[in-house]
Amino acid sequence: MNLVRVRDVSKIFANGVQALEGASLDIEAGEFLSVLGPSGCGKSTLLRLVAGLETPSAGAIEWPSGRSSGRPDLGFVFQEPTLMPWATALGNVVLPLKLRGVTRSEREARAVEALGHVGLAGFEKSYPRELSGGMKMRVSIARALVTAPKLLLMDEPFAALDEITRRRLNTDLLELWQRTRFTAVFVTHSVFESVFLSQRIAVMSARPARVLSELAVPAAYPRTEAFGTSAEYAALCRTTSARLAEAMEKTSC
């Protein structure tokens, strides 16, 4: 079943830049989908359109199962941790619940639980500046998941982190996804990351971007570090790289 249908969506910004042109993409409920493409090609714009932070210039974004007005619950993880520096980890994670009017005791209990899920139990009272880059990202993920959203949108969340931290977060993210089964849309410019994480990859062209091809990643879960060194993984990365190269050829960046 489709959770979201992106239909021939174009987006032209007020400054005349065309980020998307006729992009179409179906997002299946419960899947882990990666959107792969060169940097600055409009992937983020696609994500922001799905989140409702932008409105399409043409085309439509449909929610077949959702309410007619408004979107179902969704979480958003930005490229930066985007935490409020004046609030503790807990204070940051409660925010979505607070803005929705959940009572104090309930929202704090849920936030503590969410922090536990991302491996930050005991860091509730820490301020963002006291946390490492990876931990800040975990707080950001906990904040996105605290409302138990159907859909988690992630915009190159680990791009600014070092390799080791990124791998750890990738593994933990997958574990979290398998446990809670939200629908995940993960924007990235890394072939390796997209193959490691997702069931399906949508390859986008350079600006103005379209979804040029979609390919499945048939490897089974749970995917561990061992999967990352397997021949199967290497072969999948090769195929995906070829698709990305094709996409780049068809467009001038």
Next chain:
Amino acid sequence: MLALWEAVVRVAAIPPYILPGPILVAKTLVTDWPTLAPALLVTLDVTLQALLAAVVVGVALAVLFSLSRWIELSLFPYAIILQVTPIVAIAPLIIAWVDDVRVSLLICAWLVAFFPILSNTVLGLRSVDRNLLDLFQLYGAGRWRTLVDLRLPAALPYFLGGLRISGGLALIGAVVAEFVAGSGGRESGLAWRILESGYQLKIPRMFAALVLISAAGIAIYLVLSWLSHLLLRRWHESALGGEG
């Protein structure tokens, strides 16, 4: 510095009505304390009330500006005009218009004090992480929620920076206005004591009053810096230096 000053005064035998030595100034400070202390209180009273009014009006206007571009465009020019017009030039007008001398002093001190708070707070309310604004929008936060939970905390360091400048300016405004008003009698502040001492050639007392004004300015600055540190120490870069 003080020793050199004392030495020069003694060696060159400068009479105290030209330049009193620091020891004499200190003595005068003690002997004239009964006249100087009430004057200090009057000046401080005007300064602090003006500062308080500057905070209330400055922040209220800043919030209003952040909510409406139109209000900002129509009112901000007036704020700038008030800021760039020298207080010495408009103080006589204000004193002439307002019957109550105290109120006119307050208005003068407020006029010089409120602009840094206004302009800094406006800047702070705008300097909000775009992504955080998106996040608030995503969770359906209204303008008011966004203001209280996001814009105001983000503006706090800027506001406190403005407040520190305004603290000193409020004192300067109060003193300058007193000079212009030249009011005597019971309800007179340190500036009047300086004028009066000048007329009477009581130069050591004049210096003592000057010392008190400087001390008051420094005290205000220190208190505001301490307040700023207290509010920001857990999270803001400016307050992080020097701790383990």
